[in-house]
Amino acid sequence: MNTFMSLRSYGANAEKGNKAAEEEILRIEKLISATDPDSTVYKINNSDNEVTLQEDLVFLLNYSIDRCFETDFAFNTFLYPVTKRWGFTTGNYTVPAAQEISELLPLCNWEEGKDQLNKLSSGKAIDFGAVGKGFAGDKAIEVLKQNGVTSALLDLGGNIQLLGSKPDGTDFKIGLKNPRGGEVPVAISLSDCAVITSGGYERYFTADDGNSYIHIFDGRTGYPVKTNILSTTIISKKGLEGDFLSTASFILGKEWLTDYWNSHNRSFDFVILYEDNSITYSQGLTGRINLLQEFSWTEVIN
Ligand code: ADP
Numbered sequence: 001m002n003t004f005m006s007l008r009s010y011g012a013n014a015e016k017g018n019k020a021a022e023e024e025i026l027r028i029e030k031l032i033s034a035t036d037p038d039s040t041v042y043k044i045n046n047s048d049n050e051v052t053l054q055e056d057l058v059f060l061l062n063y064s065i066d067r068c069f070e071t072d073f074a075f076n077t078f079l080y081p082v083t084k085r086w087g088f089t090t091g092n093y094t095v096p097a098a099q100e101i102s103e104l105l106p107l108c109n110w111e112e113g114k115d116q117l118n119k120l121s122s123g124k125a126i127d128f129g130a131v132g133k134g135f136a137g138d139k140a141i142e143v144l145k146q147n148g149v150t151s152a153l154l155d156l157g158g159n160i161q162l163l164g165s166k167p168d169g170t171d172f173k174i175g176l177k178n179p180r181g182g183e184v185p186v187a188i189s190l191s192d193c194a195v196i197t198s199g200g201y202e203r204y205f206t207a208d209d210g211n212s213y214i215h216i217f218d219g220r221t222g223y224p225v226k227t228n229i230l231s232t233t234i235i236s237k238k239g240l241e242g243d244f245l246s247t248a249s250f251i252l253g254k255e256w257l258t259d260y261w262n263s264h265n266r267s268f269d270f271v272i273l274y275e276d277n278s279i280t281y282s283q284g285l286t287g288r289i290n291l292l293q294e295f296s297w298t299e300v301i302n
């Protein structure tokens with residue numbers, strides 16, 4: 001997953017469960033990594049042959065395609081040709097000419113039928129960077145359950161996924177990362193859910209033009225997102241949904257997220273931190289959320 005992992009399970013089955021869950025995460029990585037030459041996605045991206053797709057990959061691809069259409073491709077699983085040109089896959093960063101970006105963008109559309117998932121047109125490529133960790137986390141939690149684990153905390157590259165509550169029956173206390181570095185600004189008491197954050201503060205580069213460019217793009221334009229949002233955090237039942245929503249809401253903003261929340265039965269919660277030191281959170285967190293610093297403005301969405 002190109003990232004760190006820490007898994008803390010409790011109870012008699014912890015050791016057995018951890019081992020199986022770690023294997024599961026490695027198995028998923030072998031399906032979805034865009035950079036591992038042995039992975040299925042790498043083969044889809046780098047060969048013109050038909051590739052046999054595993055069931056989990058078919059599921060994730062279908063889910064992602066639906067989310068692309070749901071966001072008019074602001075969230076875009078097929079943006080890899082563009083993000084690669086910017087250097088986000090290699091670390092050789094550059095700001096491409098506008099002309100180049102508009103030439104690459106047509107490669108980032110999905111026009112194939114869903115019955116053609118294993119035959120991506122030449123030049124196109126899949127990137128599960130925005131949802132892969134959440135999906136792998138869900139699979140790992142499932143495996144822990146199958147192994148009789150009832151209490152665990154998984155940290156997969158900053159994505160937190162909780163199984164049950166703490167062994168003593170109380171909630172886990174989860175601190176949100178401070179996008180500016182320093183003290184934890186917000187803590188939330190939670191159990192049995194995923195806590196997933198997107199922000200522009202960890203992976204970005206500063207170009208010769210003096211501007212900073214982050215690793216989250218607007219899939220419609222091919223440019224890194226410019227926003228007054230420092231981070232968006234989603235608290236949801238499933239890691240996959242949280243991972244999608246944290247990235248999508250970082251791109252599309254508070255109004256979009258609030259509409260989505262209302263049209264999806266308010267079945268998740270969210271926290272948004274802004275550059276002007278204000279905070280927005282959804283009402284489901286009332287009584288669970290602890291603000292550990294002074295905010296310039298606090299807005300609760302009802
Ligand atoms: P992180 O990986 O830092 O935890 P995200 O879940 O927000 O954060 O995913 C960011 C990754 O998603 C990028 O590194 C890139 O691989 C991919 N990505 C960037 N822009 C988009 C987009 N518009 N739609 C889908 N995936 C994207």
Ligand code: MG
Nearest residue numbers: 130243244247
């Ligand atoms: Mg994400």
